[in-house]
Amino acid sequence: MSEVGPESYPPVFRHQPSTTQTQTQNPDHLPDDTTRETQDFDDVPLIDLQSLDLEKLDEACKDWGIFRLVNHGIPHTLLTQLQERARDVFSLPFEAKRSLFSGPLVSYFWGTPALSRSGDALSAGPVNINWVEGLNFTLAQLSQLFQEENSILHSFRLLMEEYHGHLVRLATTIYEAMVTNLNLELEQCTSYLSESTGILRLYRYPHCSITDETIMGMAVHTDSSVISILSQDLVGGLEFLKEDNWHHVNPIPNTLVVNLGDMMQAISDDAYKSVKHRVQVNRSDERFSFGYFVFPAEGSVIRSSKYRPFTYSDFQAQVQEDLSTLGFKVGLERFKPAFSDD
Numbered sequence: 652m653s654e655v656g657p658e659s660y661p662p663v664f665r666h667q668p669s670t671t672q673t674q675t676q677n678p679d680h681l682p683d684d685t686t687r688e689t690q691d692f693d694d695v696p697l698i699d700l701q702s703l704d705l706e707k708l709d710e711a712c713k714d715w716g717i718f719r720l721v722n723h724g725i726p727h728t729l730l731t732q733l734q735e736r737a738r739d740v741f742s743l744p745f746e747a748k749r750s751l752f753s754g755p756l757v758s759y760f761w762g763t764p765a766l767s768r769s770g771d772a773l774s775a776g777p778v779n780i781n782w783v784e785g786l787n788f789t790l791a792q793l794s795q796l797f798q799e800e801n802s803i804l805h806s807f808r809l810l811m812e813e814y815h816g817h818l819v820r821l822a823t824t825i826y827e828a829m830v831t832n833l834n835l836e837l838e839q840c841t842s843y844l845s846e847s848t849g850i851l852r853l854y855r856y857p858h859c860s861i862t863d864e865t866i867m868g869m870a871v872h873t874d875s876s877v878i879s880i881l882s883q884d885l886v887g888g889l890e891f892l893k894e895d896n897w898h899h900v901n902p903i904p905n906t907l908v909v910n911l912g913d914m915m916q917a918i919s920d921d922a923y924k925s926v927k928h929r930v931q932v933n934r935s936d937e938r939f940s941f942g943y944f945v946f947p948a949e950g951s952v953i954r955s956s957k958y959r960p961f962t963y964s965d966f967q968a969q970v971q972e973d974l975s976t977l978g979f980k981v982g983l984e985r986f987k988p989a990f991s992d993d
């Protein structure tokens with residue numbers, strides 16, 4: 652064992668043992684995390700929000716479940732300032748982060764992304780941890796955080812609030828376009844995307860010098876959200892599965908990545924894909940990314956020809972149960988009318 656990471660890293664990433672077995676995992680982890688080979692080229696669809704091509708969006712949602720978003724209207728300076736502030740915040744000593752971000756509105760986690768909206772980590776069987784640390788913000792209550800003016804955290808919060816406004820605009824615009832494409836009643840679908848459920852997760856993926864192919868920044872999973880919007884720095888590592896092949900999502904400055912989650916797949920009667928994705932570790936560079944996740948309104952019953960009616964809470968409760976009993980997320984399959992426990 653050797654000390655390789657800075658003091659700001661959670662101890663588990665500082666020492667870098669040859670194998671790392673712990674009690675936690677990516678809660679959205681699926682059991683079929685197998686290959687590491689990834690196609691070199693990157694042909695992820697590009698959607699221009701300023702001249703939104705509905706047909707192209709429909710194709711991206713049906714065939715890919717993931718796309719890049721350009722001309723999104725978020726000032727480049729806002730994205731870079733957020734990246735810089737996130738860097739400052741993650742550079743704080745580990746113990747300082749533990750005590751600063753321990754309230755109900757923000758939580759600090761490492762080794763596993765938070766699963767619940769409140770940011771509580773779930774435990775499952777012993778599997779490799781995810782090589783990531785993160786901060787989970789409940790966006791509806793962001794204004795209650797870091798009230799002390801002139802502090803770094805206060806200005807960080809103001810940036811996140813500004814970013815949040817843009818994320819709501821983007822998610823709503825994309826969602827409404829998808830509903831139009833799917834010929835669904837907008838009014839009926841309004842409760843399937845509730846701004847008040849939004850969460851923002853800031854991630855730092857420590858560099859990982861251990862030679863162990865099974866260590867992932869984030870293990871393969873699908874998001875449980877309706878829509879997820881990701882902003883990543885230029886390090887790279889995000890990959891997604893399409894027709895049994897892994898594809899890179901190479902970082903492009905000022906470009907966001909949108910992926911569809913399990914709720915969108917259900918809403919669309921499986922026409923749209925909740926894409927499987929993962930994050931590779933980097934041997935020498937830290938990586939930063941911000942994920943925005945938005946869900947159906949509390950109590951809103953999702954009706955789909957492919958699944959039994961369920962609420963997002965039912966879904967999460969089932970995921971939680973599967974994680975503690977099976978060690979992985981079964982996901983939407985559980986809600987298929989013919990699903991049997993045997």
Ligand SMILES: O=C(O)CCC(=O)C(=O)O
Pocket residue numbers: 764852854869874881883889928929930940941942
């Ligand atoms: O950091 C990334 O690139 C992806 C994060 C992710 O997949 C997630 O938070 O669900």
Ligand SMILES: [Fe+2]
Pocket residue numbers: 872873874879928
């Ligand atoms: Fe994800």
